[in-house]
Amino acid sequence: MTALSFDLLNTDGRARRGRLTTAHGTVETPTFMAVGTAATVKAMTMDAVRATGTQIVLGNTYHLMLRPSAERIAKLGGLHKFMLWPGPILTDSGGFQVMSLSKLRKITEKGVTFRSHIDGAAYELNPERSTEIQHLLDATITMAFDECPKLPADKALIEKSMELSMRWATRSRAAFKARPGYGQFGIVQGGTEIDLRLRSAAALTQIGFEGYAVGGLAVGEPQEQMFAVLDETVPALPADKPHYLMGVGTPEDIIGAVERGIDMFDCVLPTRSGRTAQAFTSRGTINLRNARHQDDHRPLDEECACPALAGVTRAYLHHLIRCEEILGPMLLTWHNIYFYQNLMRRLRGAIEQGRFVDEAATLRAELARGDIAPL
Numbered sequence: 001m002t003a004l005s006f007d008l009l010n011t012d013g014r015a016r017r018g019r020l021t022t023a024h025g026t027v028e029t030p031t032f033m034a035v036g037t038a039a040t041v042k043a044m045t046m047d048a049v050r051a052t053g054t055q056i057v058l059g060n061t062y063h064l065m066l067r068p069s070a071e072r073i074a075k076l077g078g079l080h081k082f083m084l085w086p087g088p089i090l091t092d093s094g095g096f097q098v099m100s101l102s103k104l105r106k107i108t109e110k111g112v113t114f115r116s117h118i119d120g121a122a123y124e125l126n127p128e129r130s131t132e133i134q135h136l137l138d139a140t141i142t143m144a145f146d147e148c149p150k151l152p153a154d155k156a157l158i159e160k161s162m163e164l165s166m167r168w169a170t171r172s173r174a175a176f177k178a179r180p181g182y183g184q185f186g187i188v189q190g191g192t193e194i195d196l197r198l199r200s201a202a203a204l205t206q207i208g209f210e211g212y213a214v215g216g217l218a219v220g221e222p223q224e225q226m227f228a229v230l231d232e233t234v235p236a237l238p239a240d241k242p243h244y245l246m247g248v249g250t251p252e253d254i255i256g257a258v259e260r261g262i263d264m265f266d267c268v269l270p271t272r273s274g275r276t277a278q279a280f281t282s283r284g285t286i287n288l289r290n291a292r293h294q295d296d297h298r299p300l301d302e303e304c305a306c307p308a309l310a311g312v313t314r315a316y317l318h319h320l321i322r323c324e325e326i327l328g329p330m331l332l333t334w335h336n337i338y339f340y341q342n343l344m345r346r347l348r349g350a351i352e353q354g355r356f357v358d359e360a361a362t363l364r365a366e367l368a369r370g371d372i373a374p375l
Contacts, residue, residue: 003210004141004183006242006263010352014234014261017351020242022140023181024080024088025055029242029263030347032254032340033058033090035271038067039083042271043326043333046084051307052334053341056140057085058266061133062094062102065123066116070136078138090266091139092246093130093172093187095146095165096215107147109164127171131184135177142184143213144172151191151219158191165189166203173207183210185244191216192225194232201236212237213244214262218253227256234261251280251343251367255360258347270340274333277321281339283371288332293318296374300335304342308334314374 010017020027034041034049036057041049049057059079064070073082080086095112098105102114102123111126130145146165149157169186176184186204190196204212214233217226230245237243244264245257254265270280277288281301286293288300296314308331309317320328343363350359 002180003178004181006211006240008240010354012351012354012356013259015258015347015351015356016243016261016263017348018242018263020056020088020263021181022088022183023179024086024140027055027088028348030254030258030344030351031055031264032344033264033266034337035266035268036083036085036089037268038063039073039079041333041337043275043330044271044337048308048334049085049337050087052338053345054337056088056090059083059089059091059137059139060094060097061091061130061137061143062097062125064091064137065094065125065133066118070133074136074138080138088140089137090141090185090264091134091137091143093134093143093145094125095130095187096148096247098125099148099150107164109167111145111168112147127168128175131172131175140182141211142172142176142182144169144184144186144209146187146189146215148189148216149191151216151221153191155191155193155196158189158193159196162189162191162196162200166200169204170207173209185209185211185213185242187213187215187246188233188237189216192221192229194229197229197233198236201233205236205238209241211242211244211264213246213264215246217245218247218249218267223253223256226253227260230257230260230262237261251340252364254340254343255347255363258351259356259360270336271333274331274336275329277328277332278336279317279332279339280336281371282366283369284367286371288314288317288321288328290318292374294322298374301339304335304339306335306338308338 004022018029105114127145134142149161186209245262282303293314
């Protein structure tokens with residue numbers, strides 16, 4: 001086996017059905033990566049994560065370099081062994097977290113110096129160190145180190161940031177240690193400026209990566225603006241490589257992005273929502289804190305086969321949430337990730353059978369119909 005490989009099995013319009021083959025197993029795409037930022041998918045065991053149909057999980061350079069450190073994880077056998085996940089792992093490079101979480105951030109051509117949001121300790125992160133950390137973690141997919149400016153911002157600032165990210169991408173690629181079944185993805189930047197996005201995609205393609213991500217979206221811009229960027233950016237990416245939309249998103253976001261040629265997704269939404277009493281269902285999002293559920297003997301979602309909630313009533317989930325029992329967030333998180341993985345299964349099947357347009361319309365109608373009040 002050479003580097004990780006991607007096979008495009010079928011297309012339906014711009015929607016793609018593919019297979020990613022890695023050193024740690026295969027991933028059927030389109031796929032949703034459960035977010036395991038700090039070497040754990042919050043409120044779940046890894047056996048439970050696997051039972052949802054999750055094929056690949058995401059870890060994070062920034063968080064793991066702070067605690068417990070990449071060097072410690074390497075000594076303990078690598079991230080797969082450390083978190084009991086033998087399957088593929090993608091690690092974010094830390095660029096976004098340096099922007100969103102760190103204190104006293106200073107950016108130079110060399111890299112970024114910052115203070116930890118945990119204890120104020122000083123750190124430096126640059127393309128070489130980010131790539132080294134991901135190697136120590138034994139990440140199946142390493143992400144190039146990039147700079148993520150806060151939006152909205154002037155186009156001149158976005159352009160300067162994008163150009164810096166492209167120079168850092170070159171350095172990240174040079175620092176990457178190629179191994180059979182492993183790979184590195186470049187990250188397209190440029191805000192919502194189409195010309196900058198296209199320049200970024202061209203620069204990354206020239207460098208050459210095993211996959212290509214679209215970063216810097218899902219940061220508060222309207223959905224239609226995100227889709228407009230994807231409409232122009234995704235066709236500029238190599239068609240024979242996987243396309244990853246970072247940090248996205250809602251079920252509606254995912255359907256629309258698959259429609260535009262995206263293969264891979266990650267988002268904290270299903271796990272974060274599970275911890276805050278929000279459940280994704282075939283009738284939209286439901287808040288289990290709502291008093292209307294306290295006497296409701298129905299299941300959370302009559303159309304969901306999630307094993308975590310077999311026989312569990314809305315009344316019981318409401319009780320767990322109101323009493324702040326830890327089981328409540330655990331069950332809702334399990335259900336939410338299962339819901340997302342079932343969404344991906346339906347999308348993959350529809351692309352295989354050439355009925356993506358009809359299935360997308362069905363899914364959108366289901367999500368929009370709203371919950372039914374109890375009798």
